[in-house]
Amino acid sequence: MISTLITLNKDSMSVFREQDVVPFRNRVKEYAVKIKMGLVNQTKLITAASELVRNMLRYANGGNVLIEVVSRGRDNGIRLTFKDEGPGIADISVAMKDGFSTGKSLGLGLPGTKRLVNEFEIKSELGKGTKVTILKWANG
């Protein structure tokens, strides 16, 4: 019995400077609080969002984030879609490995982020950009 996913609310935000990161996190938090997400899940979601938004800034000079409040059956959740027009990722399976990084980071971003959320999807095309979608249920 799989119910379909319904979008209840939509909001979008551009992130092009590192100063945008904190307001963006606060916006995500507002929505998470609205659907009564628990504190631990909130923290996981916002940390995941923070990692992805940082990736976007570092590798693609920023991009757009779509914030959606979604519902499936009795569950409510937050879905975030990060879209950039950066260089893209050559090999996603390699990028998803712990410890891999082309930048000067620890390489925890993508695999770590995946562990923090319920659903994670990444699509990338070289030269076109990258789209990452994450979903966290309020009690997931």
Next chain:
Amino acid sequence: MDRIPILRMGQFLLVTIQVDLYDRLALDLEADLVKMVSKTGAKGILIDISAVSIVDSFMGRIIGNIGVMSKLLDAETVVVGMQPAVAITLVELGLPLKGVYTALNVEKGMDLLESKIQVIEDEIDPDDDFDADNT
């Protein structure tokens, strides 16, 4: 420009992070702290993160860096007051913050720093031993 204040208390430096750090602020704090340790000859740094709700890999790296850098200048770093949700998230993210000492609150953190310094004063650092056997 914003700056995180660093308080000096005896031979320790005290930092309380009360705002969500953006990158520039965190990097400035790292540099300020290291400079301050060098200038004052402080023996320990205590960082209170009880008001910080999000520690992502960048922030985690900064905290780790502060620990390693201050260690190079002969000062210990203790991070205190981490929120439980932050601890859970850090471990799942894969960033267990090895290399820095942690304590539950400021008081316990201070005790820990004091005990560290005591130990260092009492014993001879084994890392300083030269290989005496080469004849």
